[in-house]
Amino acid sequence: MNWDILIRYAPALVGGFGVTIFCWLMGSAVGLAIGFAVALAAAVPSRALKAVLRVYVEVLRGTPFLMQLFILYSGGPAIGLRLSATTAGIVGLGLYSSAYYSEIFRAGFAAVPRGQIEAAMSVGMAPIDILARVRLPIALVAAAPPIINTLIVMSKETVVLSIITVPELMYQMQTMAAETFTAFDAIFAMAVFYWCLVEVVSRLGRRVEERATAFLASR
Amino acid sequence: MTVPMISMRAVGKSFGAHQVLRGVDLDVLGSEVVCLIGPSGSGKSTLLRCVNFLESYDEGEVRIEGELIGYDIDKEGARRLMAQKRLREMRREIGMVFQHFNLWPHMTALENVSEPLVRVRGLKKAEASERAAAMLKRVGLAEKAHTHPQRLSGGQQQRVAIARALAMQPRVMLFDEPTSALDPELVGEVLEVMRALAADGMTMLIVTHEMGFAAHVANRIAFIDEGRIIDEGPPRHVFHQSKEPRVRQFLQTYHDRNAF
Numbered sequence: 001m002n003w004d005i006l007i008r009y010a011p012a013l014v015g016g017f018g019v020t021i022f023c024w025l026m027g028s029a030v031g032l033a034i035g036f037a038v039a040l041a042a043a044v045p046s047r048a049l050k051a052v053l054r055v056y057v058e059v060l061r062g063t064p065f066l067m068q069l070f071i072l073y074s075g076g077p078a079i080g081l082r083l084s085a086t087t088a089g090i091v092g093l094g095l096y097s098s099a100y101y102s103e104i105f106r107a108g109f110a111a112v113p114r115g116q117i118e119a120a121m122s123v124g125m126a127p128i129d130i131l132a133r134v135r136l137p138i139a140l141v142a143a144a145p146p147i148i149n150t151l152i153v154m155s156k157e158t159v160v161l162s163i164i165t166v167p168e169l170m171y172q173m174q175t176m177a178a179e180t181f182t183a184f185d186a187i188f189a190m191a192v193f194y195w196c197l198v199e200v201v202s203r204l205g206r207r208v209e210e211r212a213t214a215f216l217a218s219r
Numbered sequence: 220m221t222v223p224m225i226s227m228r229a230v231g232k233s234f235g236a237h238q239v240l241r242g243v244d245l246d247v248l249g250s251e252v253v254c255l256i257g258p259s260g261s262g263k264s265t266l267l268r269c270v271n272f273l274e275s276y277d278e279g280e281v282r283i284e285g286e287l288i289g290y291d292i293d294k295e296g297a298r299r300l301m302a303q304k305r306l307r308e309m310r311r312e313i314g315m316v317f318q319h320f321n322l323w324p325h326m327t328a329l330e331n332v333s334e335p336l337v338r339v340r341g342l343k344k345a346e347a348s349e350r351a352a353a354m355l356k357r358v359g360l361a362e363k364a365h366t367h368p369q370r371l372s373g374g375q376q377q378r379v380a381i382a383r384a385l386a387m388q389p390r391v392m393l394f395d396e397p398t399s400a401l402d403p404e405l406v407g408e409v410l411e412v413m414r415a416l417a418a419d420g421m422t423m424l425i426v427t428h429e430m431g432f433a434a435h436v437a438n439r440i441a442f443i444d445e446g447r448i449i450d451e452g453p454p455r456h457v458f459h460q461s462k463e464p465r466v467r468q469f470l471q472t473y474h475d476r477n478a479f
Contacts, residue, residue, distance in 0.1 A: 118273055119321035119380075123335040123387055124311035127303075133334060137325045 002185050009176045016172030017193050023089050023168060024155045030094025031154070032147075035101025042106060053102075060099035066160050068092055073164045089161035089168075097154050104150065108143030109135060141212045148205030152198055169193055222285040224249050224391050224422045225270055231278030232265060232446075239265045240276065241446040247391070250420040254433040256457075257443035258469060263426045266443065267395050270424065271313040272306060283309055284390065311339055314384030318396040320376040322368040328355060328379045329364040332386050340387065354382040358412050374405030378412055385416075392416065394425040430473045434458055442466050 006013075042053050060068070072081075072095075073088040083091065112135050120130045162170035169190055177186040225247040232240040239262045247253045255263040268274035269281050272289035281288050288309050290298040322331050332351035336342045342350070355361050358378040368376050377397055384392060394413065398406040410432050417423060417436050427433055433440055433454060440457040442450045442465075450456075450463045461467055 113321070115317055115319050115321035116323055119315075119317065119323070119383075120335075122271055122273060122310060122313070122315040123384070124307040124309075124339050125335060126307065126338070129338045133338065134323055138323075141325070 001188070002180075002182050005176070005180050005182050006185055006189060009172070009180075012172045012176065013169065013189060013193070016167060016169040017197075019086070019166065020155075020158050020168040020170075020193075021197070023086065023093060023161055023166060024158050026090045027093025027158075028097060028151055028154055030090065031097030031101050034094060034098035035103075036105050038098065038102035039105035039109060042102070043109070057099045057102055060096055061103075065092070065096045065157055066163060068096055069160060069164055085161075085164050085166045088164060089158075089166040093154060093157065093161070096157070097150065100150050101147065104143050104146045105139065107146075108139035111142040112138045144205075144209050144212045148202070148209065151205070152201055155197055155201060156194060221249065223247060223282075224251070224284060225424060226282040226285070227266075227269075227279065228282075229279035230266065230269060230276050230281060232262075232269065232274070232276045239446050240269070242279065243443075243446070243448055245441055245448060245451075247422060247424050249422055251438045252417045252423045252425065252436055253439045253441060254437040255424065255426045255441050255443055256428070256430070256433060256469075261443045262446040263443045264395050267393050267424060267426050270393055271310050271315055273315075283313065307339075311387060312390045314387060314389035314392040316377070316380050316384055316392065316394045316397050318399050320368070320373070320380045320400070322376055322379055322383070324368055327365050327367055328360060328371065328382075331368070331379055332383045335383065336386055350386055351382070354386045355379070357385070358382045359408070372405055373401045374408045377401065377409045381409075381412055381416075391422040391424065394423065394427070396426050396428065398427070398429055430458070430470070442469070444469075 038053055038056065042050060044050075069088065069092045072092045073083065073085065076083055076088065116134055116138065117130060120134045125133070158168055159170040161168050162174065165171065173186045173190045177183045223246040225245070227243055227245045230240050230243040231238070243262075243266055245253070245266075255267065257263050265274055269276045270283070270288070272281075275289060286309065287301075289301055289306065291301045292298055322328075323334070326334060329348060329351050332354050333342075333344070333347040336347035336350060337344055340347075352361065352364055355364050358381055360375060360378055360382070363371060363375060363379075368379065371379065381397075397413070398409050401409065406429065410429060413423070413425070413432070414436055425433075425437070435454075437454055439452065440454050441448045442457055442461070442463070444465050450461050450466045457466065458470060461470075
């Protein structure tokens with residue numbers, strides 16, 4: 001371990017880690033929002049809309065994330081879409097993860113027992129209230145574990161953003177390795193950062209899951 | 220002559236090629252308790268679900284206090300689905316209790332009862348909780364107000380479900396096999412609540428296999444087989460004097476077990 005170099009590059013690495021977390025959180029927020037909207041829209045009884053959403057999900061899930069990023073960042077200007085590297089990274093991560101989140105939400109809604117919806121209909125509740133007060137809470141409990149899992153997966157997908165020059169952790173690490181010829185130290189430092197992040201997220205996630213399923217405990 | 224609370228005329232329904240209901244006529248008057256009995260798959264639950272239009276019917280009419288439910292009829296006499304808002308308004312006046320309780324698992328007993336009062340009746344939260352607590356007391360569950368459904372027995376869950384429906388102050392109550400999912404020793408507490416409700420003058424239409432309860436509480440029994448009412452009348456008539464072989468055959472199994 002070359003501690004001198006690590007200490008000298010610590011500000012850059014910590015800064016990069018901050019960019020990683022920023023892109024991950026923003027991208028996840030975009031992904032969750034779009035994914036939720038897609039899952040809701042898929043419930044609309046229109047075959048055309050369903051087909052469009054199906055293609056959306058299949059294309060984003062069926063092609064590599066790196067390729068999508070290239071199209072967005074390098075291909076975007078061809079259609080007048082000029083995004084900074086970081087913005088492209090966030091939008092890209094959001095679109096890519098939205099395909100996964102929409103499937104998770106869809107499965108969550110499908111897990112809501114029909115009878116509990118009928119009970120709400122039988123007292124004359126409006127569809128919006130049934131969604132907000134009955135379907136969504138029950139769906140979220142079912143969706144919590146896969147959402148947390150996908151959040152963790154996406155936190156590590158952020159390394160791909162380094163390729164379009166987003167100054168996140170991987171990018172800083174490569175810079176350090178190139179400037180100081182310390183490949184091992186740099187990779188080791190990066191592993192520690194990611195491992196800490198994932199550990200924190202999975203611990204928080206477990207707590208969320210426990211709270212969400214507390215009322216199902218005796219089932 | 221008073222308008223029946225529920226009035227069904229020539230109600231028919233098919234699931235694909237299978238005809239579930241074949242021209243059912245049935246009236247339920249105010250404060251009357253009518254039990255629908257019959258073999259499994261005879262269409263009794265489907266008929267009950269047509270009353271609040273959870274199930275649509277293809278033919279005939281279902282009227283609640285004279286108003287057609289589920290459809291509007293235009294000038295040419297053609298039927299169209301009625302406005303959803305109006306359907307919701309009608310459903311508010313029709314309480315329903317399900318075989319599997321269908322309580323919302325993320326809410327306490329009290330919240331299950333107060334939620335519709337807030338969302339549908341527009342009560343303030345405190346007011347809704349107060350009325351919900353009173354309803355839970357009425358079904359003997361005052362001390363379980365803050366318990367989630369999963370920690371309640373089946374009988375207790377069904378009593379909460381009854382309280383939820385009652386809190387809306389419906390004009391009529393529908394029961395879809397309310398005790399069929401319960402352990403035998405929990406059936407009594409639910410029937411006791413229903414008996415008290417009937418004594419208070421609630422109009423009730425009940426699908427049940429509890430022949431003893433039907434014999435003692437119902438004003439009228441309708442026996443359904445293959446989507447038709449094949450016999451109807453006071454309990455004494457249907458249980459002891461029916462001339463229909465299918466009714467006698469069905470009831471024989473209960474006679475054999477001394478069920479009533």
